[in-house]
Amino acid sequence: MFPTPIQNRSRAAQITYQSLLPLVLILWLLPLIAVMLFSIRPFSDFGQGNYWGMPSSFEFFTNYGRVFFESDMPRYLLNSVFITVPTVIGAVALSCMTGFALGIYRFRGNLLIFFMFIAGNFVPFQILMVPVRDLTVDLGLYNTKLGLVLFHIAFQTGFCTLFMRNFIRALPYELIEAARVEGVAEWRIFWFVVLPLMRPAIAALSVLIFTFIWNDYFWAVVLTQGPGAQPVTAGITSFNSQFVAQFHLMSAGSIVAAIPPVVIFFLMQRHFIAGLTLGAVK
Structure with a gap:
């Protein structure tokens, strides 16, 4: 009636579980990671379509400073x-x-x-x-x-x-x-x-x-x-x-x-x- 605990499953099932868990965790956190990366990008990156590449400059203090003080x-x-x-x-x-x-x-x-x-x-x-x-x-x-x-x-x-x-x-x-x-x-x-x-x-x-x-x-x-x-x-x-x-x-x-x-x-x-x-x- 209830699923078998992963500790009691076969070795193959445990390896599959341990392999998929980090992938699922990354997929679940991907939107939050994207927001965190966007928050340190300069505004020019969005105009140039540079959404997922390396930021042209890191504007952590500038962006968060504007959020709090401007x-x-x-x-x-x-x-x-x-x-x-x-x-x-x-x-x-x-x-x-x-x-x-x-x-x-x-x-x-x-x-x-x-x-x-x-x-x-x-x-x-x-x-x-x-x-x-x-x-x-x-x-x-x-x-x-x-x-x-x-x-x-x-x-x-x-x-x-x-x-x-x-x-x-x-x-x-x-x-x-x-x-x-x-x-x-x-x-x-x-x-x-x-x-x-x-x-x-x-x-x-x-x-x-x-x-x-x-x-x-x-x-x-x-x-x-x-x-x-x-x-x-x-x-x-x-x-x-x-x-x-x-x-x-x-x-x-x-x-x-x-x-x-x-x-x-x-x-x-x-x-x-x-x-x-x-x-x-x-």
């Missing part, structure tokens, strides 16, 4: 921080409470409410573009960081609730019962008993949501415009003018924009893996 990239990065961090905090906090309510309490309509949270994840977000934009305009939240934060919290809470509810359901229910026998209030059970056990799940979910929101481009373009509120994913397009696309600066900006999620993942890697694997074995 553009609005620092402001776009700051916008992304002000959008992503509150969204992660809001979505995770709400999902912890809704997951606790749906995972611990037994009441009529529990599954219906849970399915409503799940159903939101199956709605194609493209069809919501016009009504969501109109709603933000009517509420005065269009082209504001607050509007983007509230929108992301609303849409991410469904997935987060699914994640947290299933995690809480796997916790020993005897701990809840023992606390209730001792007369502990429900909110204290949540805060002092359940929440500490949810730390691995909170860490894993925070990394996932941070990556989702930081890398969002579609809603950043739909709900914001200009450096006042746009995050870095949409701000990279500011390097394109009407007639000229500055691919070297766009590539440098893309590398800069990709660094924070990578750093967050490596900082939270231990907690992230623990949160995803907790409960996999006993």
